[in-house]
Amino acid sequence: MRRNRRSATGGGGDLHLQALTKRFGSFTAVDALDLRVPQGSFFALLGPSGCGKSTTLRMVAGLETPTAGRIRIGESDVTASRPFDRPVNTVFQSYALFPHLDVRGNVEFGPRRRKVADAAAQAQAALELVAMDHLAAARPAQLSGGQAQRVALARALVNRPEVLLLDEPLAALDLTLRRRMQGELKRIQHEVGITFVHVTHDQEEAMSLADTVAVMNAGRIEQMGSPTALYDLPRTAFVAGFLGRTNLADGTILGRDGDWVVVQVGAHRVWLDRARCAEPDAPARSAVRVGIRPEKLRLHRVALGEEPPRGGFTAALGPATVVDISFTGVSTEYALDLPGIGGWRVFEQNLDIEDEDLRPGDEVVVSWDSRHAFGLSGRDEPASSSATEEDLVGAPGVIR
């Protein structure tokens, strides 16, 4: 298994979706999706269940026929080609290993159908790549979840596809195993250099694995970019809530001060960097939503006379009441009630042990460096209702 070796089915290239649409009756599962996945990248489609990410994947695999739009891989248009004619392979969510074949038979299945000369040798190499060669004679029913996952990966990779599709491949594994398999996936993708398109609802999985993450919601891509860019500067409340946690406050634009937008939040004034506003040219008096990540906030204990530093662009809100404190070892998480704004959360790293610490009911002021805040459209639906689903792993939603 060498890096960047081409499959027999034509020159490599980017995966390119153009206005891809899928409707089931009156329900639009995927809505005019435009997407370019660079060749050799690790790409994640992230979104809640029912957002259309799996349907998108199935259309790329050829298991679902698009209602409209095109799918290209490099120069060739595969929109109308059958699944077995596409240089695309899938790692299915439940692995879908053939129960009547042993591990080797499963991995050899693709090469045998393509009638390659050294199917057995290729299968052996693929099994070695995923460290499963010692169980080549086992039946799928005898494998653990993690082992079945590796076999499913080998069964797809052995065909050297242009694009490897992974449909929630780690969802069935327990947390420890999932974290380990994430590392494995990253190593294997690096080793084979094949384009990986990974569908998941686990934001942590998407961020730690992928070069580029596209956040999907209701059949559309809300925002796409590197994990750091998405986390640092979400453009919609949905993205802000789906990737990590976000504190939001509704405000009104007062005006502009150089590169800064001045916003009235309750009785306070805060600043937003124009470059970090979703709508940088929104006029005065229009609604805006200020977002700030919990770890970017500082707490000032009112009882101790602490105050936020003056000057610069330090913004502050308060006083707020501490509602709940949870100590997690590396950090302490505070739930605050900001009158007129809502519930906020603050992560404070445990740099030192303080004797005189906060208790529920204590009053605090929160402050932050204005360069860390971001502005979202004030007309957005409240993100908390659309972003959170009870069963979503690692999708805590927005705190307001």
Added chain:
Amino acid sequence: MKRRTWLPYVLLAPGLAWLAVFYLAPLVQLASVSLQSPFPGYPGYYYRNVDVGNYVTALGSFGAHFGRSVLYAALATVFAFALAYPLAYAVAFKAGRWRNLMLVAIMAPFLTSFILRTIAWRQILADDGFVARTLGVLHLLPGERITETWVAVVAGLTYTFLPFMALPIYAGLERVDPRLIEAGTDLYAGAFTTFRTVTLPLSMPGVLAGTLLTFIPAAGDYVNAELLGSDTGTKMVGNVIESQFFRVLGGYPVAAALSIVLMGLILVLVGAYVRRFGTKELV
């Protein structure tokens, strides 16, 4: 809480008692009768003995009937499989909302007595009936008739046991995970190759059950040969057993010997078949 170790036995008892009285006892009786000798001077009376002569008669005089039973049952099994598999496949994968209706249609013939249905086949295949006349006009009927030939007997057997073939195959196909079929097409297998390499092997437990449920009763059947076959040349073992029991004075021991041989023959054939095609490893 103390485990009630006697509970399983209590639950098993009624079934075991039933089997002992209505299966095991008659079987022992049958084996014993098959070894009895006719009482000299009193036709129709027997005395307890170990008379293997009945088995010699059974095998010596009725070997052809055994051959026909196995052959006809095997042919009926093959034809029933050829008809039932596409049918079951269509019901399992293509029927959509018609699925339940089609299943009812497969089972509907059971609502009518099978004797009546077999007699109906006599009408359908009769010499002046539509089928025989059409085939005659097309010169496809060398013997000029269908009834009283082995073709009619095999056709009748095929028809009678078709649902016993179709339903287990349907149950087997219905259990095949559609995602495995998707995985097949994703891994470069076309529709037919996916069927051959994925769907068919996975449906083998159903096929195995269906062939057994067809072959075993078909080999012991006598109604089809009686009603659709001729008096000579198409009789099966079942017909001989029937006539030895009911029509031949003093035929009980030979009929019993025939039954025991047929049972042994089926056991051996089925045992070999299951050993060869058994799918124990399937999940």
